[in-house]
Amino acid sequence: xxxxxxxECVRGENSLFKDINFxxxxxxxxxxxxxxxxxxxxxxxxxxxxxxxxxxxxxxCGNSIRSLxxxxxxxxxxxxxxxxxxxxxxAIENLSISCALAGNEIDENKAYxxxxxxxxxxxxxxxxxxxxxxxxxxxxxxRLLVCSTxxxxxxxxLVALDSTAVDLVQRLLEQHxxxxxMVVMTTHQxxxxxxxxxxxxxxV
Amino acid sequence: MFLWVIKRDLLLAMRQRADVLTTLxxxxxxxxxxxxxxxxxxxxxxxxxxxxxxxxxxLASMLSLERMFFSDYLDGTLEQMLLSPQPLSLLVLGKxxxxxxxxxxxxxxxAPILGVQFDLPIDALLVLTASLLLGTPxxxxxxxxxAALTLGLRGGGVLxxxxxxxxxxxxxxxxxxxxxxxxxxxxxxAHLSLLGAFLLLSLVFAPWAAAAALRISLE
Numbered sequence: 078x079x080x081x082x083x084x085e086c087v088r089g090e091n092s093l094f095k096d097i098n099f100x101x102x103x104x105x106x107x108x109x110x111x112x113x114x115x116x117x118x119x120x121x122x123x124x125x126x127x128x129x130x131x132x133x134x135x136x137x138c139g140n141s142i143r144s145l146x147x148x149x150x151x152x153x154x155x156x157x158x159x160x161x162x163x164x165x166x167x168a169i170e171n172l173s174i175s176c177a178l179a180g181n182e183i184d185e186n187k188a189y190x191x192x193x194x195x196x197x198x199x200x201x202x203x204x205x206x207x208x209x210x211x212x213x214x215x216x217x218x219x220r221l222l223v224c225s226t227x228x229x230x231x232x233x234x235l236v237a238l239d240s241t242a243v244d245l246v247q248r249l250l251e252q253h254x255x256x257x258x259m260v261v262m263t264t265h266q267x268x269x270x271x272x273x274x275x276x277x278x279x280x281v
Numbered sequence: 282m283f284l285w286v287i288k289r290d291l292l293l294a295m296r297q298r299a300d301v302l303t304t305l306x307x308x309x310x311x312x313x314x315x316x317x318x319x320x321x322x323x324x325x326x327x328x329x330x331x332x333x334x335x336x337x338x339x340l341a342s343m344l345s346l347e348r349m350f351f352s353d354y355l356d357g358t359l360e361q362m363l364l365s366p367q368p369l370s371l372l373v374l375g376k377x378x379x380x381x382x383x384x385x386x387x388x389x390x391x392a393p394i395l396g397v398q399f400d401l402p403i404d405a406l407l408v409l410t411a412s413l414l415l416g417t418p419x420x421x422x423x424x425x426x427x428a429a430l431t432l433g434l435r436g437g438g439v440l441x442x443x444x445x446x447x448x449x450x451x452x453x454x455x456x457x458x459x460x461x462x463x464x465x466x467x468x469x470x471a472h473l474s475l476l477g478a479f480l481l482l483s484l485v486f487a488p489w490a491a492a493a494a495l496r497i498s499l500e
Contacts (some may be wrong), residue, residue: 127360128500151366159357165296166289175358177285204296281292 078102079124079228079259084133085194086119093119096278097133098270101228103257106250108264117263118158118232125230125262126153137228151180154226156234160217168216170206176223183223189221190195196242197227210237218242221249229253231262232280243268282367286375287382294383295435300348302385308388312395323400331409331460332400336386338413339449344386346424346445347438349376350495354432359430360499361400369492377425377488378418385417401460408463408473416456417475422487423448429494452479 078101085095093116101107103184109117123127124135125140126149135142153235172188192201197214205213213236221229229250234241247270250260254272294301315324315333354358362372392413393406401409427445431437459472 125364127363147368149368150364153364155361155364157357157360159355159360161357161361163289163293163352163356163358165293174285174289177282177360177368178289178362178365178372180282200291 078140079261080139081124082134082137084120084123085130085131086116086123086128088116088119089112092131095132097278098101099276099278100273101259101261101276103227103259104254105259105276106270106272106274107259107261107276107278108260108279109278110263115279115280121155121157121230121261121263124152125153126150127155132174133143135160142173152226153223153228153230154179154221155230155232156217156220157232160207160213162213162216163233165204167202167204168197168208168219169201171216172219172223175220179224181224188219189222191219193206195219195220208246211239211242215237215242218246221253227257228261231260233263233265235266235268282365282370283375286362286372287310287379289378290376291382294379294442301387301421304341304345304384305387305391307344308337309391309395311340312335313398316398321390327398327401327464328399330396331405331457331464332401332453334392334395334409334460335413335416336451338392338417339446339453341451342417342418342420343385343424343442343445344427346441347379349380349425349428350432351428351437354499357496363495363499369495370488373425373429373491374484374488377491378420378426381421385413385421388430389413402464404459405464408469409460411473412456412459412469412476415473415480416452419452419476419479419483420449422483422491423452425491426487426494429491429498432495432498452476455479 082098082101086093088200099107109120111117119128123130137145137149151198169188172192173183176183179194189201195218197212197215205216218234234246247268250270254260312334319325334482350359363369389410393410396406396409424445426442430444431441434440455472455475459469462472463469
């Protein structure tokens with residue numbers, strides 16, 4: 078499972094955080110808290126392998142994620158600050174293409190189902206540029222419904238969402254954790270997700 | 282997966298046809314300016330035609346390089362591609378191929394029409410098209426490295442031309458050389474073979490180098 082030892086991140090001359098240690102087992106949720114600029118996004122980017130830590134190691138099932146590389150990518154889903162949707166494509170195209178590029182081709186019915194579940198029924202074939210911020214976020218989050226990855230790394234997934242969508246995401250996370258998934262997330266909002274174990278990591 | 286990248290980029294190009302057309306019109310206008318500027322001296326036009334068409338093709342292809350990764354970088358789809366379980370170099374190859382399909386191929390197809398302005402004979406026009414078809418994918422592949430290296434930098438557009446244009450020189454020499462050779466009756470096969478060799482070489486090395494550059498740029 079996920080094991081992080083002595084992680085340190087340096088930006089310029091400053092050390093953002095150091096000596097971060099935690100493990101994450103099946104069904105566990107890790108909530109990363111901290112003020113703006115404390116390195117939450119940097120931590121998540123390091124966890125998914127987009128950035129290199131200044132020091133320390135991240136292991137997935139006993140192997141360093143550096144050595145696993147593409148194998149590790151097939152077990153994680155990362156949703157960052159940026160929505161990762163193309164303005165000129167429709168919601169349905171965005172969803173099927175991003176899933177296909179993540180190595181998980183889905184058929185059209187499944188994609189329609191996921192968008193409907195996220196409350197985007199009737200807006201599937203609109204180009205994403207005409208959707209609101211919250212609706213774009215929903216298109217992004219719809220990927221969680223159809224992916225089959227174990228570890229979800231979510232950077233502020235609730236930004237721009239209304240309360241119904243927040244409930245949807247909470248249920249989605251609970252379901253995922255229930256099935257033995259793992260979640261690492263940052264959020265400034267209060268979110269109640271029942272997990273086997275909820276760990277908190279405070280960055281200063 | 283590889284096909285999905287191509288499909289995606291072609292779909293995006295279809296939705297933003299203006300971008301594709303600007304490149305093509307840029308090429309047409311630059312090539313057409315020369316006969317107007319130089320005057321109707323037919324021997325001189327014939328002699329300079331291959332060079333003019335090829336330089337315009339280099340510039341047109343370079344003009345569209347920034348688009349290859351930049352919009353994906355801005356909206357976050359590029360970082361999702363980096364997290365794909367497929368090798369990144371394969372993805373880059375797909376993007377370079379899509380770039381070639383929307384810029385290189387139209388340039389090669391319209392070049393013979395423009396060549397008529399320079400009074401090029403039929404066989405020279407055919408060789409011109411063939412050399413462009415072999416050479417423009419090399420431009421897209423080498424350009425991918427430059428575009429990946431300058432991703433997210435201020436003034437990246439100018440920087441990419443400084444980085445990439447010197448690397449285009451061999452393609453220019455042998456591309457234009459092929460047309461000159463056929464015009465003087467030497468046969469173009471040697472030049473075209475060399476262009477083919479460049480293509481093979483860049484197919485192997487450029488995606489790998491561009492993938493490494495992307496990883497650095499996104500860190």
